[in-house]
Amino acid sequence: MKSSESLAWQMLHGARIDRAPVASWRHFYQSEWDADALAKALVDFQADYEWDLIKLNYRATFYAEAWGLKAQPGPNDHCKGPNPVPPFRSADNLPDLLEPPELPSSFYQQLAVLQLVRERFPGLPLISTCFNAISVLADLFDGDDLVREAFVTQPNWIHRSLEVINRTLIRFSQQAVRLGADGIFFATTEWAETPTISWPVFLEFVLPYDREFLQKVKAPWNIFHVCGGKNYLPSLLKLDVAGFSWDPTLPGNLTLREAAEKTDRILIGGLSRQTLEEATPVEVRNQAEQVLQEISPHRLILAPGCTARPTVPPANLHALREAVWR
Numbered sequence: 001m002k003s004s005e006s007l008a009w010q011m012l013h014g015a016r017i018d019r020a021p022v023a024s025w026r027h028f029y030q031s032e033w034d035a036d037a038l039a040k041a042l043v044d045f046q047a048d049y050e051w052d053l054i055k056l057n058y059r060a061t062f063y064a065e066a067w068g069l070k071a072q073p074g075p076n077d078h079c080k081g082p083n084p085v086p087p088f089r090s091a092d093n094l095p096d097l098l099e100p101p102e103l104p105s106s107f108y109q110q111l112a113v114l115q116l117v118r119e120r121f122p123g124l125p126l127i128s129t130c131f132n133a134i135s136v137l138a139d140l141f142d143g144d145d146l147v148r149e150a151f152v153t154q155p156n157w158i159h160r161s162l163e164v165i166n167r168t169l170i171r172f173s174q175q176a177v178r179l180g181a182d183g184i185f186f187a188t189t190e191w192a193e194t195p196t197i198s199w200p201v202f203l204e205f206v207l208p209y210d211r212e213f214l215q216k217v218k219a220p221w222n223i224f225h226v227c228g229g230k231n232y233l234p235s236l237l238k239l240d241v242a243g244f245s246w247d248p249t250l251p252g253n254l255t256l257r258e259a260a261e262k263t264d265r266i267l268i269g270g271l272s273r274q275t276l277e278e279a280t281p282v283e284v285r286n287q288a289e290q291v292l293q294e295i296s297p298h299r300l301i302l303a304p305g306c307t308a309r310p311t312v313p314p315a316n317l318h319a320l321r322e323a324v325w326r
Helices: 003-012 035-049 091-096 105-120 134-139 144-153 155-178 199-205 208-216 256-262 273-278 279-293 315-322
Strands: 125-130 183-187 221-223 243-245 266-271 301-304
Touching: 035 105, 035 315, 091 155, 105 125, 105 155, 105 256, 125 155, 134 144, 134 155, 134 208, 144 155, 144 183, 144 199, 155 183, 155 199, 155 208, 183 208, 199 208, 221 266, 243 315, 256 279, 266 273, 266 279, 273 315, 279 301, 279 315, 301 315
Parallel strands: 125 183, 183 221, 221 243, 243 266, 266 301
Antiparallel strands: none
């Protein structure tokens, strides 16, 4: 096993390391509809860039497909498919949301991807992905305003639906860990930022289910990811996870240095998605090097603040990778 393959594990175990680990991840919008094709795309992506950990990016719609979301593949791996069609037009649809007795086929497809990638890279941290319950529920509605309205008009049905979804997500992620995942990249999508949800509503309808998930899905590499700007990360740093992922370059968010002063957990991020996509390789390398000077390499996994867009030039991804070696 090469030293770079065990670097992130060394960090997790508290060892002194020579450089920060580095990672990036992206979607493959057509391949992600077939387990073999997505596994091959992920394996090839890892072989090209030799990231220090692998975050499995499943198709973003697969969770909600279990409850009626209609989605289609992209025309290729770089372009999304048509907008998904949600099944709910109002909170009146909430009684239709039932817990499947077995994991849906879309869930098993992702587990097949996990096993195939695990076989190919046995020495690297392999992180499965799971959206939180409110993110999945919101995808079932025809617009976030309907969700916010239901918080007020149908709170009991919202809680009941979140319980159903959360139990299913927990079952899926527990199975992912049994099949070889070293942790879960637990993503709040936009449902942990002030433009989308108020703090009192977050405390009632989001955080209890997130805590339950993290209590029941135990793994060494659990990562809590918060999307967007003006997010609630400062109030979430006590969660029991190995690390936190967010974009410290967005307005209203903690910087890496501020986060490092508030928690002893691993910090994942540092590079903005815009820089990674639009800058030159030299500019990417310069920003990465600035990040590496801001925080100890023993606490940081250098990465974009969220999923890298498929349009990111390969030269920029190589520049991100090479920055940690200089």
